Amino acid sequence: MLQIDRIRPTYFDPSTCERSEVWLQRIEVEPGERIQIQAPSGSGKTSLTHFLFGLRKEYVGSVRYEEVDLRSMNPDTLADLRREKLAIVFQDMRLFTEPTLRANFEIKRQLTDHHPESLIDEWARRLGIDHRLDTPAKLCSYGEQQRASVIRALLQPFRWLLLDEPFSHLDDANARKAMDLILEESDRQGAALLLSDLEIVPHYPRTRLLRLQA
Amino acid sequence: MKQPAFHIIKPLLLTGEWSSSRWFSYIGLGIGVLLLLLSLQLFIDIQALVKQTSIRKNGFDYISVTKQITNDNMGLDNRFSPTDLDILRQQPFIQGVAPLISNRFEVVATAGDQIPFASDIFLEALETDFIDTVPPGFDWKPGQPIVPLIFSSDFLEMYNVFAPSYGLPHLSMETASNVIIGLRCEGQKGEQVYRGQIVAFSDRINSLLVPKSFLDWANIELEGLPSANASRVYIKTKDANSADLLNFLARKNYRINKEKTAFGRSKQILQGVIAGLGVFGVLVVGLALLLFSFYLQLMVARSRDNLQLLLTIGYRPDWLSRQVARRFIPVYFLVIGVAMALTQLLQYLFHQVIMFNRPELSSWLHPSVWATAVLLAGLSVMTNWRMVKKLLYGIA
Numbered sequence: 001m002l003q004i005d006r007i008r009p010t011y012f013d014p015s016t017c018e019r020s021e022v023w024l025q026r027i028e029v030e031p032g033e034r035i036q037i038q039a040p041s042g043s044g045k046t047s048l049t050h051f052l053f054g055l056r057k058e059y060v061g062s063v064r065y066e067e068v069d070l071r072s073m074n075p076d077t078l079a080d081l082r083r084e085k086l087a088i089v090f091q092d093m094r095l096f097t098e099p100t101l102r103a104n105f106e107i108k109r110q111l112t113d114h115h116p117e118s119l120i121d122e123w124a125r126r127l128g129i130d131h132r133l134d135t136p137a138k139l140c141s142y143g144e145q146q147r148a149s150v151i152r153a154l155l156q157p158f159r160w161l162l163l164d165e166p167f168s169h170l171d172d173a174n175a176r177k178a179m180d181l182i183l184e185e186s187d188r189q190g191a192a193l194l195l196s197d198l199e200i201v202p203h204y205p206r207t208r209l210l211r212l213q214a
Numbered sequence: 215m216k217q218p219a220f221h222i223i224k225p226l227l228l229t230g231e232w233s234s235s236r237w238f239s240y241i242g243l244g245i246g247v248l249l250l251l252l253s254l255q256l257f258i259d260i261q262a263l264v265k266q267t268s269i270r271k272n273g274f275d276y277i278s279v280t281k282q283i284t285n286d287n288m289g290l291d292n293r294f295s296p297t298d299l300d301i302l303r304q305q306p307f308i309q310g311v312a313p314l315i316s317n318r319f320e321v322v323a324t325a326g327d328q329i330p331f332a333s334d335i336f337l338e339a340l341e342t343d344f345i346d347t348v349p350p351g352f353d354w355k356p357g358q359p360i361v362p363l364i365f366s367s368d369f370l371e372m373y374n375v376f377a378p379s380y381g382l383p384h385l386s387m388e389t390a391s392n393v394i395i396g397l398r399c400e401g402q403k404g405e406q407v408y409r410g411q412i413v414a415f416s417d418r419i420n421s422l423l424v425p426k427s428f429l430d431w432a433n434i435e436l437e438g439l440p441s442a443n444a445s446r447v448y449i450k451t452k453d454a455n456s457a458d459l460l461n462f463l464a465r466k467n468y469r470i471n472k473e474k475t476a477f478g479r480s481k482q483i484l485q486g487v488i489a490g491l492g493v494f495g496v497l498v499v500g501l502a503l504l505l506f507s508f509y510l511q512l513m514v515a516r517s518r519d520n521l522q523l524l525l526t527i528g529y530r531p532d533w534l535s536r537q538v539a540r541r542f543i544p545v546y547f548l549v550i551g552v553a554m555a556l557t558q559l560l561q562y563l564f565h566q567v568i569m570f571n572r573p574e575l576s577s578w579l580h581p582s583v584w585a586t587a588v589l590l591a592g593l594s595v596m597t598n599w600r601m602v603k604k605l606l607y608g609i610a
Contacts, residue, residue: 055526075531075610083528094523096226103222110218111528156528 002029002052002160002192007061009047021210022048024061029192031159036204037196039212045196046091048212049164052194053088054078065160083111087158087191089166093149097138101129101148104137109155123151127177142169150178154185161186163195176203218529220537226520227513227538235512239505240549246498247553247590251583253492255561258580260485263572274309275454276344276418280446282467293443301466307459308451312341313444314421315429319401319436323410325393331382337397339426339441340419344448347414354428361397361408364423365390367415387415401436419448420471503594507601514605522609531603531610538606539599546594554579554587 004027008017017023022037023044029035039045050056052063054070063070065081073081082088095104105120124130127147132140137148146169153161161182167175183205186193195204196212279302281292294302294313302311317337325331342348345364352362367387374384385393395410416423433441451459454470463470514521525531558579565577 053526075525075607078610079525079528079530082526083530094526096520096523099225107222107226107524108527110222152527 001031001066003027003062003064003067004029004052005062005064007051007059007063009044009051010058010060012044020213022212027210029160029194031190031192032187033192034205034207035192035194035210036201036206036208037194037210037212038198038200039196040198043213045198045212046164049088049091049162049194049196052162053086054081084157085159086162087153087156087160088162089146089149089153089164091164091166091168093142093145095137095145095148095152098136100134100136101140101144102133104148105152105155108152112156114157115155120151120155123154123181126181127151128174143171143174146170147174147178150182154181158186158189159191161191161193163193165197166195167201168197179203217533223524223529226524227517235505236509239502239509240545242498242502242505243546243594244549244553246495246500246502247550247587248495248556249498250492250495250590251553251557251579251587252560253488253495254586255557255579255583257485257488257492258582259561259564259569259575260488262574263569274450274452276346276448276450277454278314278419278446278448278471279463279468282469284467291443293445294447295443299447302447302449305459305462307453307456307462308449310343310450312344312448312450314338314340314419314446314448315426315441315444317399317429318433318439318442319399322398322400324396324398326396329382329385329393331380335422337424337429338421338446339424339429340421340448341426344450345416345423346418347416349413352413352425354425354431356431359409361410361424361428362413363395363410364414364416364419365412366420366422367417368420369422370415399432399436401432401438403436403438406432406436499590503597506598510598510601510605514602514609518609521606525606525610531606535599535603535606539595539602542598543595546598547591550587550591550594554584557583 004022004025006024006026008014008023012023014024020043037045037048039048047056047059051059052070054063054073057071065086068077070078095101096107099107101124102120105124106117109115109117109120121130121133124133127150129140129144129147129151132144132148137145140148146166150166163182166182167178170178179201182193195201195206200209281287281294283292299311299313302308315338321335321337323331323333323335342352345352347364349362352364354361370385370387370390373382377384391412393412395412397408397410399406399408410424430441433439453459521534524534561579562577565572565575569575
């Protein structure tokens with residue numbers, strides 16, 4: 001279980017968090033849950049994702065994965081968590097720019113060997129980027145990079161998947177394809193989803209809606 | 215847990231692999247290790263070469279002093295009286311005085327059947343503290359048939375010079391040590407025959423030394439007289455080249471054997487220079503490792519984004535640092551191996567070409583040089599690994 005216990009960015013005044021359904025709240029995320037965090041610009045959406053992923057620590061309160069405080073983990077334990085249980089799709093994609101998309105996928109896939117190599121081609125075909133597999137990431141469009149970022153996140157075992165505006169560069173049709181793949185794989189793994197976006201994502205079958213700034 | 219393959223992520227990390235600072239550090243490490251190993255081996259070689267000729271013992275110089283024989287004092291008793299010895303002992307720059315007492319009876323030495331040699335000789339004795347090479351058991355008790363002898367290596371050299379003219383064989387130190395010397399001692403009160411055996415060679419004392427207990431006993435037993443005043447005394451001093459000592463000896467009209475002390479000083483200076491070379495080698499090794507750390511920092515700084523992303527997607531910093539550090543191990547071993555091979559080659563040439571007739575030296579490197587090379591290799595690998603680890607955990 002993921003427990004978010006009354007967290008607040010240290011650089012936010014507590015009074016600004018009073019009406020938030022996330023900041024300073026106790027939230028427990030059960031397996032299989034699909035949470036949507038709706039957050040306008042500047043409300044700390046990306047900060048929240050980074051706090052939950054252990055990239056930043058400028059917050060009060062605690063984030064616990066299976067009862068272990070994220071901040072108490074050393075770099076190796078944190079790496080283990082990210083490799084085996086916690087996946088992410090970054091808003092800014094964060095692909096290796098020089099290697100090809102295929103190399104980007106393989107760098108992630110070989111870490112756990114959870115999926116066969118052939119799955120890369122299948123998923124790339126489903127999301128319409130199979131023709132770009134051997135192209136360096138830096139030469140791909142934002143839309144292609146975003147789809148690649150989704151595939152990379154799914155190429156590992158996970159119990160929680162953090163999605164930070166995962167469809168911001170995609171048209172509706174491509175967003176639906178990506179969403180279907182995410183739901184299919186998270187269902188298969190019985191994982192919980194935490195999707196943050198500026199607006200409510202219409203085709204996301206959420207189980208809970210949390211407004212970061214009500 | 216399955217270990218990921220490094221070759222897939224290698225292109226992400228080793229940007230600037232052919233950086234010049236890396237090669238400078240390898241060359242520096244090679245030169246440093248070579249200097250260090252070479253100076254260690256030379257230090258050991260010098261120790262072996264001067265082991266038998268060491269004039270200094272326990273940090274002191276031991277020098278022989280005699281009274282200067284001039285036309286004026288030729289007919290007088292030029293031996294050291296107890297008063298002379300006391301005056302010597304009272305000087306602040308003299309830490310010890312030992313008279314070289316001699317036999318008062320006649321001694322004829324023979325070398326047995328194999329070497330047809332017989333000669334009148336003299337025997338002397340000195341306190342063991344003043345002898346440079348005292349083997350264990352250099353002692354004599356009444357009734358003991360064999361008298362241990364310490365022979366001057368200069369005498370052996372002299373013997374080898376004139377031996378062919380007398381139809382006598384050349385003798386090495388080892389052979390001379392195996393020859394049983396007949397000692398026929400004859401005095402007013404009787405005659406005794408002993409067997410003498412050379413147990414050590416001395417470079418400091420130009421004499422044929424026997425245990426003091428033997429000479430004290432034999433002088434009374436054979437001649438009926440105690441050991442007489444000595445013509446030569448040995449003094450123990452912290453610095454044989456001290457101006458105070460030399461002035462005092464000149465004032466007293468005493469003569470000293472300067473050549474021996476000069477040799478002792480040269481050895482000290484030589485060892486000092488080599489030790490300095492070794493220290494320089496250590497510094498160069500240190501600088502090379504420092505330069506390599508700059509290279510690593512540069513490499514990590516250049517690949518920082520990629521490294522950070524690898525850690526973000528689940529690569530362990532522990533695994534990454536081991537993988538990165540392992541890339542450099544073969545080069546380190548190669549560099550140290552080449553330095554080792556060069557040291558071995560130089561030692562071989564040194565022994566075979568320059569010091570070809572010195573059995574106390576070896577053509578092969580001393581085990582401690584090997585141990586040092588292994589230690590340096592281990593140190594380089596450890597330093598490198600720790601450095602990579604520190605840098606990677608720094609960005610994790």
